[in-house]
Amino acid sequence: MTRPKRIAVLPGDGIGPEIVEEGVKVMKAAGERFGYHFEIDFGWIGGSAIDRLKNPLPQETLTLCHQADAVLLGAVGGPRWDQHPPALRPEKALLGLRKELDLFANLRPTTLFPGLEDSSTLKPEVLKGVDFLVVRELTGGIYFGEKFTEDTPAGEKATDTLVYSETEVERILRRAFDIAQLRGKKVTSVDKANVLESSRLWRKVADRVAKDYPDVELTHLLVDNCAMQMIRRPADFDVVVTENMFGDILSDEAAILTGSIGLLPSASLGEGHQGLYEPVHGSAPDIAGQGVANPIATILSVALMFRYSFHDDTVAKAIEGAVTDTLASGARTMDLVSTGRLAYSTEEFGDKVVEALNKYQPDPTLPVEAMM
Numbered sequence: 073m074t075r076p077k078r079i080a081v082l083p084g085d086g087i088g089p090e091i092v093e094e095g096v097k098v099m100k101a102a103g104e105r106f107g108y109h110f111e112i113d114f115g116w117i118g119g120s121a122i123d124r125l126k127n128p129l130p131q132e133t134l135t136l137c138h139q140a141d142a143v144l145l146g147a148v149g150g151p152r153w154d155q156h157p158p159a160l161r162p163e164k165a166l167l168g169l170r171k172e173l174d175l176f177a178n179l180r181p182t183t184l185f186p187g188l189e190d191s192s193t194l195k196p197e198v199l200k201g202v203d204f205l206v207v208r209e210l211t212g213g214i215y216f217g218e219k220f221t222e223d224t225p226a227g228e229k230a231t232d233t234l235v236y237s238e239t240e241v242e243r244i245l246r247r248a249f250d251i252a253q254l255r256g257k258k259v260t261s262v263d264k265a266n267v268l269e270s271s272r273l274w275r276k277v278a279d280r281v282a283k284d285y286p287d288v289e290l291t292h293l294l295v296d297n298c299a300m301q302m303i304r305r306p307a308d309f310d311v312v313v314t315e316n317m318f319g320d321i322l323s324d325e326a327a328i329l330t331g332s333i334g335l336l337p338s339a340s341l342g343e344g345h346q347g348l349y350e351p352v353h354g355s356a357p358d359i360a361g362q363g364v365a366n367p368i369a370t371i372l373s374v375a376l377m378f379r380y381s382f383h384d385d386t387v388a389k390a391i392e393g394a395v396t397d398t399l400a401s402g403a404r405t406m407d408l409v410s411t412g413r414l415a416y417s418t419e420e421f422g423d424k425v426v427e428a429l430n431k432y433q434p435d436p437t438l439p440v441e442a443m444m
């Protein structure tokens with residue numbers, strides 16, 4: 073039996089096309105091995121869409137995404153478009169797409185691959201046992217609030233507003249608690265309730281929601297303290313739930329626990345099965361076009377696509393296992409390589425993962441990942 077799936081693929085800007093090519097390669101290899109047939113539609117987004125169609129998020133791209141079972145995205149943005157007006161910036165497309173598909177829950181898993189302890193700038197003993205999930209609210213908060221600039225006697229004045237409704241806060245907290253029940257049963261809710269009204273609402277809702285999950289332990293942390301604890305005692309965290317901007321910042325920090333931001337995947341989900349899968353990192357203009365970007369974050373995002381949109385943990389685990397095996401064989405991209413060792417190109421690493429995927433034997437003793 074072949075399972076048909078329609079995938080919208082949006083390579084975007086900078087290293088986006090390079091890493092997405094490897095993600096698609098692994099997705100197709102997984103499809104061949106595990107009986108999926110993919111119909112792939114490529115779409116323009118971000119700066120490349122501005123250049124071609126004068127619109128960072130063209131209607132045809134939105135239509136492809138609406139029709140798809142899942143969306144795979146590279147990254148958007150770059151210095152070329154940094155002076156554009158707000159509505160014509162590449163990043164506007166990403167925010168618009170997340171909002172349009174109502175993907176309010178951004179899952180950003182942080183785990184340490186065996187053998188990569190030396191790639192992190194932190195001490196190996198601090199990293200032992202790191203395995204947590206940042207659940208970031210993705211369609212509200214300061215990135216979506218009213219913003220404007222005005223001329224005043226004190227010069228130009230710029231305003232960004234941070235707004236959250238109880239409904240928005242409750243649905244992301246419930247998602248975090250639901251996931252925690254399937255993991256380590258610990259939720260750390262991160263806010264700035266000593267200063268922000270929106271955070272006081274967040275904390276009040278978190279306390280109320282927690283009453284429905286008596287088996288899950290809730291801890292509140294102020295975001296500044298959380299930023300510190302995350303690198304001081306990272307193995308203590310299980311599910312970290314927070315608002316949009318705090319989650320954006322904390323998840324980049326979390327990348328350093330694993331060795332590189334080139335390793336962190338993400339899944340953006342709403343109420344249904346459809347999801348947007350993309351690396352946590354950006355378009356990395358500093359290394360774009362050189363064939364040296366780490367494709368692992370994108371490949372692991374494909375694994376999350378199988379897990380969350382196709383509810384197929386076997387394939388997700390096979391892809392994750394293939395990445396683990398490839399790293400165990402000593403293959404490293406430039407961001408992970410230790411001095412004196414040879415780095416694989418983006419393409420070579422992708423080929424290695426496909427090779428490992430074709431050889432991968434599932435471990436029958438491993439439990440099937442608990443899924444929502």
Ligand SMILES: NC(=O)C1=CN([C@@H]2O[C@H](COP(=O)(O)OP(=O)(O)OC[C@H]3O[C@@H](n4cnc5c(N)ncnc54)[C@H](O)[C@@H]3O)[C@@H](O)[C@H]2O)C=CC1
Nearest residue numbers: 147148149150333334353354355356357358359365366407
């Ligand atoms: N989801 C998205 O599309 C995102 C887009 N951006 C955009 O990307 C552009 C660059 O932003 P930055 O702040 O430089 O963040 P970035 O994440 O693109 O890069 C930060 C650093 O990490 C490195 N890096 C990132 N991904 C890598 C990979 N796969 N392999 C090896 N090294 C990697 C880069 O070379 C750079 O030194 C900006 O225009 C920004 O707005 C930033 C974050 C997310």
Ligand SMILES: CC(C)CC(=O)C(=O)O
Nearest residue numbers: 163164166167215320352
């Ligand atoms: C446009 C930005 C909000 C993208 C970003 O940094 C992210 O989602 O991590």
Ligand SMILES: [Mg+2]
Nearest residue numbers: 320321324352
């Ligand atoms: Mg970010």
